[in-house]
Amino acid sequence: MKLPEDCRYSKQHEWIRVEGDGGTVGITDHAQKELGDVVFVELPEIGHVFAADEVLANVESVKAVSEVYAPVAGEVVAVNSNLGSSPELVNEDPYGEAWFVRIRLVDSSDLDNLLTADQYRKYVEEEESTG
Amino acid sequence: MKFTRTGRHLNLNEGLIFERSSPGRTGYDLPRLDVPAVDLGAALGADNLREPIPGFPEVSEVDVVRHFTRLASWNYSIDAGMYPLGSCTMKYNPRLNERVAGMKGLAESHPLSPESLVQGSLEVLRLLADCLAEISGMDAVSLQPPAGASGELTGILMIRACLSSRGNPRRIVLIPDSAHGTNPASAVIAGYEVQSLKSDSRGCIDLNGLERAMNDEVAALMLTNPNTLGIFEQDIVSIARIVHDRGGLVYMDGANLNALMGITRPGSFGVDVLHINLHKTFSTPHGGGGPGAGPVAVKQVLEPFLPVPTVERREDRSYFLNWDRPDSIGKVKAFYGNFLTLVRALAYILANGAEGLREASQVAILNANYIKHHLRDVYDLPYDEPILHEVVFSSRRQTRNNLTVMDLAKRLMDYGFHPPTVAFPLIVQGALMIEPSETESRQELDQFIHAMRCIAEEADTDPDLLKQAPHSTRVSRLDEVQAARRPVLRWKPDEADEQDS
Numbered sequence: 001m002k003l004p005e006d007c008r009y010s011k012q013h014e015w016i017r018v019e020g021d022g023g024t025v026g027i028t029d030h031a032q033k034e035l036g037d038v039v040f041v042e043l044p045e046i047g048h049v050f051a052a053d054e055v056l057a058n059v060e061s062v063k064a065v066s067e068v069y070a071p072v073a074g075e076v077v078a079v080n081s082n083l084g085s086s087p088e089l090v091n092e093d094p095y096g097e098a099w100f101v102r103i104r105l106v107d108s109s110d111l112d113n114l115l116t117a118d119q120y121r122k123y124v125e126e127e128e129s130t131g
Numbered sequence: 132m133k134f135t136r137t138g139r140h141l142n143l144n145e146g147l148i149f150e151r152s153s154p155g156r157t158g159y160d161l162p163r164l165d166v167p168a169v170d171l172g173a174a175l176g177a178d179n180l181r182e183p184i185p186g187f188p189e190v191s192e193v194d195v196v197r198h199f200t201r202l203a204s205w206n207y208s209i210d211a212g213m214y215p216l217g218s219c220t221m222k223y224n225p226r227l228n229e230r231v232a233g234m235k236g237l238a239e240s241h242p243l244s245p246e247s248l249v250q251g252s253l254e255v256l257r258l259l260a261d262c263l264a265e266i267s268g269m270d271a272v273s274l275q276p277p278a279g280a281s282g283e284l285t286g287i288l289m290i291r292a293c294l295s296s297r298g299n300p301r302r303i304v305l306i307p308d309s310a311h312g313t314n315p316a317s318a319v320i321a322g323y324e325v326q327s328l329k330s331d332s333r334g335c336i337d338l339n340g341l342e343r344a345m346n347d348e349v350a351a352l353m354l355t356n357p358n359t360l361g362i363f364e365q366d367i368v369s370i371a372r373i374v375h376d377r378g379g380l381v382y383m384d385g386a387n388l389n390a391l392m393g394i395t396r397p398g399s400f401g402v403d404v405l406h407i408n409l410h411k412t413f414s415t416p417h418g419g420g421g422p423g424a425g426p427v428a429v430k431q432v433l434e435p436f437l438p439v440p441t442v443e444r445r446e447d448r449s450y451f452l453n454w455d456r457p458d459s460i461g462k463v464k465a466f467y468g469n470f471l472t473l474v475r476a477l478a479y480i481l482a483n484g485a486e487g488l489r490e491a492s493q494v495a496i497l498n499a500n501y502i503k504h505h506l507r508d509v510y511d512l513p514y515d516e517p518i519l520h521e522v523v524f525s526s527r528r529q530t531r532n533n534l535t536v537m538d539l540a541k542r543l544m545d546y547g548f549h550p551p552t553v554a555f556p557l558i559v560q561g562a563l564m565i566e567p568s569e570t571e572s573r574q575e576l577d578q579f580i581h582a583m584r585c586i587a588e589e590a591d592t593d594p595d596l597l598k599q600a601p602h603s604t605r606v607s608r609l610d611e612v613q614a615a616r617r618p619v620l621r622w623k624p625d626e627a628d629e630q631d632s
Contacts (some may be wrong), residue, residue, distance in 0.1 A: 037612040037615075039616045040615070040616075050528060058174075060615075062611055062612055062615060063554045064312075064554070064557065065312075076512075087616060088616065121387035
């Protein structure tokens, strides 16, 4: 399981990489493996403001349609339109080319509710052993 | 006992009908024109003439018949073999249903006929509604919704109407994490927010979790009973009480009603509204071949809100369509639903009778438990609880060799069976959800069990065989990912030429 140290993680399997008062959001390597081949990604509009845990995007794989939640509150300042034509990027490069949105954070203390790479790894391992 | 591999699908190659076309070939022969020809544009108006359709196939009658007969031979249906698609109840559709639906008086009954001329058809509708009310223990039924999901939406709209009439439609619908995907979709379309309830270690609703989630913003709990793991929610009476005590209503997805007929009734365990999939439990045609029917049954509290019209009886015993229902949510389908599908369901109910329906449920439960018993040593059972009409295994033991549950499903086609539902319910990793229904004999079940055991062994000894499966079907493994990512939805002659060259 790939887990970059410079990201924070949510229990709903999103990552956020913070730079200044902004952050880039995507779904984790674990999430893409669970989903299987991704065939469609539906992204929000620029300017949309989300509360933490609100549905931010939808991902459709050969198995299911899943919701992606905003790991923190924020305003969408950019979306990755490449995912429209190349949804396979989500499987190939979940932490890089397959970023979903860039957001401007509303309250940086939201980040305190997220997990570090180590914490997230433990969380996933526990989930798998009970699941 | 001798086990035979039945998986040799008919293998008649067939191209597109466009490719059969030959200039000038027709399927008809008109007599020579014996009146003067007229200019069509002048006679009909130029706007009513169309240009010839480019590439329209020119074929004879036998070309057409062979084309579709060959295509039909690629199909797999319950008439060809076992179809253990969990939660779909793919039971055999008795030919008697077709005979009854083909009766002239029913088949040619017109929806705009005056009531006095279609008393028989109205009686069919009323009788079916009464039978479904009796089987489900509910007070009233609308036969209009043309599918299960349509029944769900109708039910939730009635809940909204009922709560609105009390002053507050409320905001949230609670749905267990093992639910069918249509449940949250229906709730959202009816304007509700969905809140997911985590299942407990038995795969059932967690009473404490429900207590915590239930408040006066919750309009309804939507649950399936038995649930999608085939497990009966034993706390259902307490569950309903928790919801009712805080002013909510209980919606039941009737997808799994095939486990309950004549044994227990949703109306007896606290359900306020449920839909019934006639194409599952009551043996009407299923899926694309439909059309379907998803009647909704309600308790008295929701009766004023049923769709219009309802079929009712006057004092002189004649039937009529009652449109005068001021609190109704309105119409949900043209006319009165898919009439001839409803006729088939009634034929099935009357042919079986009360005892026959109970026996159907009992045998469906027995069959699922027989499969569970004979496969549990090779496939994992993540929720090992007593089951009713379906069993959900996890393929995690078989998929250690870099295999997926899909590889197992594809391999089953080589053994001549339709795969079970896979990867659902979502709370089971690599789920294999098997519902044999009462249709299958012990011999057929033994064949299926044998196939599943062979596949479990192959997963260990020859995983590549599964990775490449199916091998005996007309076409090998289809690229489902590419088909979803870059679907080609139309045949175009110029592009076909390009591909050829």
